[in-house]
Amino acid sequence: xxxxxxxxxxxxxxxxxxxxxxxxxxxxxxxxxxxxxxxxxxxxxxxxxxxxxxxxxxxxxxxxxxxxxxxxxxxxxxxxxxxxxxxxxxxxxxxxxxxxxxxxxxxxxxxxxxxxxxxxxxxxxxxxxxxxxxxxxxx
Numbered sequence: 001x002x003x004x005x006x007x008x009x010x011x012x013x014x015x016x017x018x019x020x021x022x023x024x025x026x027x028x029x030x031x032x033x034x035x036x037x038x039x040x041x042x043x044x045x046x047x048x049x050x051x052x053x054x055x056x057x058x059x060x061x062x063x064x065x066x067x068x069x070x071x072x073x074x075x076x077x078x079x080x081x082x083x084x085x086x087x088x089x090x091x092x093x094x095x096x097x098x099x100x101x102x103x104x105x106x107x108x109x110x111x112x113x114x115x116x117x118x119x120x121x122x123x124x125x126x127x128x129x130x131x132x133x134x135x136x137x138x139x
Contacts, residue, residue: 008105015105016052017064025078029066029089032117036082039090039114042089044074048097049106086111087127094131106132107125 028039033048038107048065055064074093083089090109112126 015049016068018048018050018052018070020048020067020071020074023071023074024074025075027078028084029078029081030117031084035117040113042078042086043112043114044093045081045108045110046070046074046097047108048101048104048117049102049108050101058121065104070097070101074098086113087129087138090127090129091131095118095136096127096135098131098133105132 023044025041025042026039028036029042029106030036030040031077048070050065050066052064055061073096077092077096078089081089081092083092090111093111094107094109108128108130110126110128113125114124115123116122118125
């Protein structure tokens with residue numbers, strides 16, 4: 001029998017990916033007081049590295065990571081907290097995912113800020129972090 005939690009924690013090599021892309025939330029994160037008062041959109045991409053072989057063979061939701069549940073978790077973290085830095089938002093999401101979803105070995109979080117308070121033309125400013133099980137508890 002395949003153990004759904006047996007993944008190689010040191011590398012994403014050989015792991016599969018679940019992708020949540022362009023999740024858009026209106027929230028109140030930022031260094032400037034007007035950002036925290038008026039709010040702005042944040043666009044978040046998340047990749048979950050896990051073994052999907054068992055789910056692919058069994059066709060059973062219990063053998064994978066329910067991305068609808070992950071979406072709700074990310075939405076709650078983004079909407080119910082106020083962080084100065086998007087780095088902290090990304091870190092909070094990564095730590096939560098790794099703590100809750102034991103079969104996720106690594107996650108990549110991209111937080112985009114399309115309305116960053118910078119004079120000039122741009123699509124977005126953002127941060128991307130990658131965290132694995134070895135990073136747990138080090139935030």
